[in-house]
Amino acid sequence: MTHASSADIRSLLPSRWMNPLLDFELSRLNARYPGAVNGPAWRFLRSVIAAPRRRLLAVAMGGDQARARKWMERHAQVLDVFTRYVEASRSTGVQVSDYMRLYEFVRALRPAFVLECGTGLSTTALGLALRHNHTEHGIQGLCISMEEVPAWHEHAMALLPPELKPYVTILQSPRVERSFGKQTGVCYESVPDHAYGFVFVDGPNEMSPVSEAKRFDADLLNAVARNPGVHALIDHRLTTVHQLRLALATTHRVVFDPVADLGYVIPRESQGA
Numbered sequence: 001m002t003h004a005s006s007a008d009i010r011s012l013l014p015s016r017w018m019n020p021l022l023d024f025e026l027s028r029l030n031a032r033y034p035g036a037v038n039g040p041a042w043r044f045l046r047s048v049i050a051a052p053r054r055r056l057l058a059v060a061m062g063g064d065q066a067r068a069r070k071w072m073e074r075h076a077q078v079l080d081v082f083t084r085y086v087e088a089s090r091s092t093g094v095q096v097s098d099y100m101r102l103y104e105f106v107r108a109l110r111p112a113f114v115l116e117c118g119t120g121l122s123t124t125a126l127g128l129a130l131r132h133n134h135t136e137h138g139i140q141g142l143c144i145s146m147e148e149v150p151a152w153h154e155h156a157m158a159l160l161p162p163e164l165k166p167y168v169t170i171l172q173s174p175r176v177e178r179s180f181g182k183q184t185g186v187c188y189e190s191v192p193d194h195a196y197g198f199v200f201v202d203g204p205n206e207m208s209p210v211s212e213a214k215r216f217d218a219d220l221l222n223a224v225a226r227n228p229g230v231h232a233l234i235d236h237r238l239t240t241v242h243q244l245r246l247a248l249a250t251t252h253r254v255v256f257d258p259v260a261d262l263g264y265v266i267p268r269e270s271q272g273a
Helices: 006-010 018-025 038-073 076-089 096-109 120-138 150-159 164-169 219-226 240-246
Strands: 113-117 141-148 166-173 175-180 181-190 198-201 231-235 252-257 262-267
Touching: 018 096, 018 120, 038 076, 038 096, 038 175, 076 150, 096 120, 096 198, 113 120, 113 150, 113 219, 120 141, 120 164, 120 198, 141 150, 150 231, 164 166, 164 252, 175 219, 181 240, 198 219, 219 231, 219 240, 231 240, 240 262
Parallel strands: 113 141, 113 198, 141 166, 198 231
Antiparallel strands: 175 181, 231 262, 252 262
């Protein structure tokens, strides 16, 4: 169960003009994207627009990172947890802007359960947001953080700040391949069955453990089946964004924001769409 208003969520979504301007809905402009349009006209358009797009995107990303750094400087507790974890782990996997967005989504949604697919520095953003939701709103939330690599699981357990332990459970589970209708994806073998209000997708590895073919991260589909109102962010996984856009077309809007380098999965009902 979540407690956010539509206005709360809309304020966190990518720009409605910047996203199409930079990506043309991604599949048309970005040739690396699964299902990209690759006719002669689109190849010519890419060649013409590539350089100015890179410049515009670089400026937009620089501004986004600067805004996130200023945001973190205004939140002393967030900065403290972030800095301690980075210094202890030498982690470089999460940008400050990602950290800000994860924290803000959980603060806005106030979910009872969060699912994180891929443990790391991001775990502290989710746990800290849940802690603040508890102290300020009385909502005792829990983040289930999944990790497939045993060594990384042990590392993450050792690094988790003590004050976040009541709000985070880190579990190790191997990656398996599963079918979802006509699509085949990879999932963690054993994920606790909760009505997750928010999911962050940064794992497991997209490669099939059976055939080594590239798949997509499909744990979100299980979360949607349990709670159709779930929101999610996807960490720069284009194949996963593409496949989830197809699988969730009737219930969720799935977009990729090139400035944030994140995929957004938002229930259509929360956008009035």
